[in-house]
Amino acid sequence: MRFRDYFKDRIYSLVIFIVLLAAAVLLMRAYRLEAEAVAAVAVIFAIFYVSELLIDFFRKKKFYDTLVDNTDNLDKKYLVPETIISPGFYEGRILESVLRDTGKSMADNVNVYRQGAENFKEYVEMWIHEIKLPISSMTLILHNSHDKNDRMLAQVRRINNLIEQILYYVRSENAEKDYIIDECSLARIVGAVAVRNKDDILENNIDFQVSDVDVTVYTDAKWLEFMLNQILSNSIKYKDDNKDTSVIRISAVQDKKSIELRIYDNGIGISGSDLPRVFDKSFTGENGRRYSKATGMGLYIVKKMCDKMGHDIYIESAIGEYTEVKMTFYKNDFYNVTKM
Amino acid sequence: MKRICIVEDDKSISGELKELLDNSGYEAVVLEDFGNACEGILAAEADLVLLDINIPHMNGELLLKQLRTRSEVPVIMVTSRDSEADEVLSMSYGADDYVTKPYNPTILLLRINAIFKRLDSGHGSNGTIVFRNMQIFPQKGVIRYSSGREILLTKNEMTIFMYLLSNKDRIVSRDELMTELWNNQEYLNDNALTVNISRLRAHFKEAGFEDIIETRKGQGYILIG
Incomplete structure (x- = not known):
């Protein structure tokens, strides 16, 4: 709070003061008071005016400066009413009470939406668990039937993958921590994802190679399984039919501080203009449009969870040649210390 | 059962x-x-x-x-x-x-x-299995005949053989064998599976068991006990 601005705001009081003082001086002169006495009265009035102005300024300055400072420094500015220390002047108390009321009302309002989102998430999760029952049933029926229908089973797998995507989307949107970071065997997770995609890989005649994944990483096994599944199903989906042999190669490279998991395929690749945007929400790109099977959500969720769990991910690609996804897991010293 | x-x-x-x-x-x-x-x-x-x-x-x-x-x-x-x-x-x-x-x-x-x-x-056995007149050491990948002759199987051949053995006298589909292999982190393709099975047959043929693995057309394979 600057005095100049404060004073500008109160310029009217100075005008009134000067007018009244002039009137008083004229009046006193009319009654023929001594010049000294008139001057003394004028000084007394002036002292009153200035001191009133300064006292009022400093009282308010203290309150408003703290308020502005707190607002500037707070990460969540809406919490500022909580920081107010009740001021000694009336207007301040009005402001305080209004701020508290609006804050509370906004919190209530936000709660309505939070509750709504929470309910929706709960319902979606429950619904997904429910729909998995008929899917399980269908898988078993198809498996048990004598003329095992591979084409139908492939479609059921597709349904299941899409349902899993929405489950993990809902989970990743949730502010709460929904994952457990622990020591996990990369070979086991890669194995689980490979087995899940086995039929699609074999039916598409893809040469599937895995090497050097016998390492442990710190991650959530279920989440990593989901993420790898998204990446691998992209590799399968975007294979290049013009090439004689399709290859998917999964490998891990280890150095002192990190482990890098690489998922390479010699598929159709991603164009240079699409590449920077593949992790954007709902981005489908040229490939997604041409093959019209993309939701644009898979890689978005993958990237988001990588950020949350502290893994790095990036993609290299050349159109018509290859795509390689690289995921970096950092070795966390903290875990090693607690384990000792 | x-x-x-x-x-x-x-x-x-x-x-x-x-x-x-x-x-x-x-x-x-x-x-x-x-x-x-x-x-x-x-x-x-x-x-x-x-x-x-x-x-x-x-x-x-x-x-x-x-x-x-x-x-x-x-x-x-x-x-x-x-x-x-x-x-x-x-x-x-x-x-x-x-x-x-x-x-x-x-x-x-x-x-x-x-x-x-x-x-x-968990019950006793040291991991060796007896089938017909051969001793099988799954860990070492070795099959020893009563004649004392030994043959060495690759990891994939052993995995296939052990799976057929534990499902002896029942038709095992190619899909089952494939799942078993992939589950053991051996990512074979269709051709490789066929090659492995013919190699397995060749091993047994050499030892005089020609009929040991039969093909059931359109269904899979069966190990005759």
Whole structure:
């Protein structure tokens, strides 16, 4: 709070003061008071005016400066009413009470939406668990039937993958921590994802190679399984039919501080203009449009969870040649210390 | 014959599961009364329990806890809730394995098979298996004939042979063999599987067992015991 601005705001009081003082001086002169006495009265009035102005300024300055400072420094500015220390002047108390009321009302309002989102998430999760029952049933029926229908089973797998995507989307949107970071065997997770995609890989005649994944990483096994599944199903989906042999190669490279998991395929690749945007929400790109099977959500969720769990991910690609996804897991010293 | 108790309230799933297990050489019993689930499971005298987490009256995890105070029967938790937290909780209550719905039926059978294999290997034997007049050392990948002659199998050949052996006299589909191999982190393609089987046959032919692995057209292979 600057005095100049404060004073500008109160310029009217100075005008009134000067007018009244002039009137008083004229009046006193009319009654023929001594010049000294008139001057003394004028000084007394002036002292009153200035001191009133300064006292009022400093009282308010203290309150408003703290308020502005707190607002500037707070990460969540809406919490500022909580920081107010009740001021000694009336207007301040009005402001305080209004701020508290609006804050509370906004919190209530936000709660309505939070509750709504929470309910929706709960319902979606429950619904997904429910729909998995008929899917399980269908898988078993198809498996048990004598003329095992591979084409139908492939479609059921597709349904299941899409349902899993929405489950993990809902989970990743949730502010709460929904994952457990622990020591996990990369070979086991890669194995689980490979087995899940086995039929699609074999039916598409893809040469599937895995090497050097016998390492442990710190991650959530279920989440990593989901993420790898998204990446691998992209590799399968975007294979290049013009090439004689399709290859998917999964490998891990280890150095002192990190482990890098690489998922390479010699598929159709991603164009240079699409590449920077593949992790954007709902981005489908040229490939997604041409093959019209993309939701644009898979890689978005993958990237988001990588950020949350502290893994790095990036993609290299050349159109018509290859795509390689690289995921970096950092070795966390903290875990090693607690384990000792 | 091993008896497996199915604890699952979805009638369609439990029915299909029973058919799957019955067809795969097990005797499946479906638990009907969930009001007294623990007693029911114990009364079934099963060798293994497939336990669903979402069952009426009681949470499957609590049921498992209750069951564990009275029995050490192997339990595979089957659930549509798949989060790391659920799995950790189930394992801490004493589940032997954890499978999420919808599961690949072949994988479920492999998991069941794995638990039984683990239990059997616990009883004495040093890992060698006798079949016809040969001794098999799965760990070393060696088969020794009564003549003293030894043949060396690759890891993949041994995996295929062991799977055929544990399903002896039953037709094993190529898909099952493939799943078993992939489950063991050997990612073969169709041609490689065919090559491995013909090599396996060639080994046995050399040793004088020509008829040991038969092909059933359109169905798979069968090991004649």
